[in-house]
Amino acid sequence: MTVQPYPLQFKPEMKERVWGGRALEKFDLELPEGAIGEGWMIGDHPNGTTKVTNGELAGKGLDYIREQYGREWFGSNGFSEKNGRFPLLIKLLDCNDDLSIQVHPTDDYDRLPAGELGKTEMWYILDAKPDAKIIYGLRDKVDRSAMETAIREGRIMDTLQEVPVKAGDAFYIPAGTVHALCAGVVVAEIQQNSDxxxxxxxxxxxGLDGKLRELHIEDSLNVIAYDGAGATRMTSTETAPGEWLTIASSPYFVVEKGVVAAPWKLETSPESFAILVIAEGSGTIAWEGGEKPVKNGECYLLPANLGAYKLDGQMTVLRSVVPGR
Structure with missing residues (x-):
């Protein structure tokens, strides 16, 4: 069937995590019982595929959208003949406890699981308790040998940088960057479609099963970028209304922050869909076929061929697109 493009909202896939909590309830999201650490808001992955909740395509999964409309709706940069899946995974994270110290591989790592990609990502801090922090990269002069020694001697924390965080901070985390979110933060995460x-x-x-969770020391040591992978961070609290501020840029995504304080006319591009994450406040999104109220914690996929749309209200929005490569 032919469907006119419109902003797609999805039912999140909720994931219980040993470090999770109940903070995502503040976005009026339905949480199952347990410690919910991740809400996969827009996903097309074997471990979680989200389904549309609004409009003509309600009930259809993002995989169906890809198969039926991928080239036109995802755009020339956002549709891949090679991998097939939607290129990004959008999450909200509730870090009620510290996450593991971790690292992600690049696309070309030869021990990737079959069908998987590497994982470059970015974080935008939605909320942070006083004294909240994250682990973000290595201290100076930490090479593979120093890391191996620290692990063997049980003092890995001595090799890592701790960074204080507050709401509005943005962190770009290229594959190869050692990192961990710590207790007391709620985060929007935009990442490559990888798990x-x-x-x-x-x-x-x-872990949740009462057993120690698996560590991956050899793989981690292999993929760490000891000289840095280009990680960047910024405070974005001074964003001017009606202007986009780039807060993360990579070969896989460009993420911009915008403050809506008056009607703001925008347009999608044939090159890429746009993902909108409503980070704060509320308002409306209007397009040729309709208008919809939106509020903080909601995420929308705007097809590349949507064309003109308008944001209005009082809200902070994150916009993600796929650049040309």
Whole structure:
């Protein structure tokens, strides 16, 4: 059937995690019982495929959208003949406890699981308790030998940089960057469509099944970018209304932050879909075929061929697109 493009909203796939909590309920999201660490808001992955909740395509999965409309709706940069899947995975994370110390591989790592990609990602801090922090990269002069020694001697934390965080901070995390979110933050994550994580350290705590979670020391040591992978961070609290501020840029995604304080006319591009994450506040999105109220915690996929649309209200929005490569 022929469907006119419109902003797609999806039912999140909720993931229980040993470090999760209940903070995502503040976005009026339905959480199952348990410690919910991740809401996969827009996903097309074997471990989680989200389904449309609005409009003509309600009930259809993102995989169906890809198969039926991928080339036109995802755009020339966003549709891949090679991999097939939607190129990005959009999450909200509730870090009620510290995440494991971890690192992700690049696309060309020869021990990737079959069908998987590497994982470059970015974080935008939606909320942070006082004194909240993250692990972000290595200290100076930490090479593979120094890391191996620190792991063997049980002092891996001595090799890592701790960074204080607050709401509005943005972190770009290229594959190869050692990192970990810590307790007390709620985060929007935009990443490559991958679920590959190598754990270096997990505080010797049991997982949800009561057993220690698996570590991946050899793979981690192999993929760490000891001289840095180009990680960048910024504070974006001074964003001017009606202007886009680039907060993360990679070969896989460009993420911009915008503050809506008055009607703002925008347009999608034939090159890429746009993902909108409503980070704060509320308002409306209008397009040729209709108008929809939106609020914080909601995520929308705007097809590349949607064309003109308008944001209005009082809200902060993250916009993600796929650049040409």
């Amino acid at each position: 590959t994580t190598y754990r270096l350290y997990d505080y010797n705590r049991p």
